[in-house]
Amino acid sequence: MKSLSKPERIQFGRVLKPHGLRGELVVVVDPPELFSSLEWVWVEISPNQYRAFRIEEVRPYRGKHSPFQFFLKLEDVLDRTMAEALTGRVLWISRADLPPLEEGEYYAFELMGMEVHSEDGRFLGHVSEIWLFPAQTVLEIQPPEGDAFLLPMVKPFIDRIDRLSGVMRVRLPEDLPDAP
Numbered sequence: 001m002k003s004l005s006k007p008e009r010i011q012f013g014r015v016l017k018p019h020g021l022r023g024e025l026v027v028v029v030d031p032p033e034l035f036s037s038l039e040w041v042w043v044e045i046s047p048n049q050y051r052a053f054r055i056e057e058v059r060p061y062r063g064k065h066s067p068f069q070f071f072l073k074l075e076d077v078l079d080r081t082m083a084e085a086l087t088g089r090v091l092w093i094s095r096a097d098l099p100p101l102e103e104g105e106y107y108a109f110e111l112m113g114m115e116v117h118s119e120d121g122r123f124l125g126h127v128s129e130i131w132l133f134p135a136q137t138v139l140e141i142q143p144p145e146g147d148a149f150l151l152p153m154v155k156p157f158i159d160r161i162d163r164l165s166g167v168m169r170v171r172l173p174e175d176l177p178d179a180p
Contacts, residue, residue, distance in 0.1 A: 018083035042092040
C-alpha cells in the first residue's frame, strides 16, 4: 500500500462529478500537464485519511469548460455508485511527482497562505483561495479584518512573488471594489 505523509502531499485537484456508468470521474486539476506523467493519485476519503488509486486513463474534458478539467478513470472505481462516493473529494499527489520549476515560475498551491503586501509595503492579508477560471486565475485575499476581496492574477497587478519568503507584492487597481 502506498502512503503519503503531510510534507510530501500536494493538493492537485478535486472530483467534480461522476461521468457515465463505468466509474469515470470529471475532475479539475492544477497543473494539468502533470497528468501525462502520473501513475497514482491519492483521494482524501475522510479528514487525514488518503487512499491511493492507480490512474487508468485521462482524457481532456472538451467543450466550453476550463482547460483544467479532465475525465479520469481510476483503478478499483468500477461503477457510477463508487464514482458518486468520490464527488467533492480532494485529489492529492506526491511532491516528488512535480517537475522542477524555472526561475520566476511557481505552482498555484505555493500561493495558498502567502502574505500579500501592497507596493507601499502595507500588509493586505493572506491568499485564502485560488480560483482557476478559463480566462484568468483570480486570488481571494483575506485581510486581517473584514471581508475577503478578489484580485485578478495578471501582470499589471502582480508585482513580485517570492516563493522562499512566502510574500507577494501587488499593485491594487484603483477601481477594485472591496479592497482595503
